[in-house]
Amino acid sequence: MSLRKWLCGWGWGAVLVLAGCSTLNVGTAPHLADDGRWALLPIANYTETPDAGERVDSIAESVLIQRGISGLQRYPLPGDEDSFLTGANTKTLNAALDWAGRAGMRYALSGSVQEWRYKTGVDGEPAVTLTFNLYDLRTGSIIWSATGSRSGWSRTSLGATGQQLIGQLLAPLTAH
Secondary structure: OOOHHHHHHHHHHHHHHHHHEEEEOOOOOOOOOOOOEEEEEEEEEEOOOHHHHHHHHHHHHHHHHHOOOOOOOEEOOOOOOOHHHHHHHHHHHHHHHHHHHHHHOOEEEEEEEEEEEEEOOOOOEEEEEEEEEEEOOOOOOEEEEEEEEEEEEOOOHHHHHHHHHHHHHHOOOOOO
């Protein structure tokens, strides 16, 4: 094998690896109580994509159930609009945390979506950036956090890219 062929093969391999890039910062999950009830709070939408937060909510709910989190309840958003798009983020988060505490939940997962779109250009790759925070409602503090970004291939759907990132970010959270 010539050096030229080897370098060409290595170069294409690097391109393929970089085409579906992700950056993750995931905290080590604390020991979680076995009997703890969970609330899934609204995901704040800081994107220009309508309902991006609700899309993340839906995928995160499925991932958590698959990881053995039972008794998961979603915060009931009033109305049909994406309330986080209007800038009511802190007010809605505080109301959702109050609801979860009154409902006897032990843990509450919240977060935000900063990017949920297809990049402009010829290939139009999907791009997703998310943050999750897990609250212990007995102490009111954030006990775990994760953030990450992922871009997909030009023919990958935005939902598939988001699902992969959400799965990676929530991987440490499992029922013990």
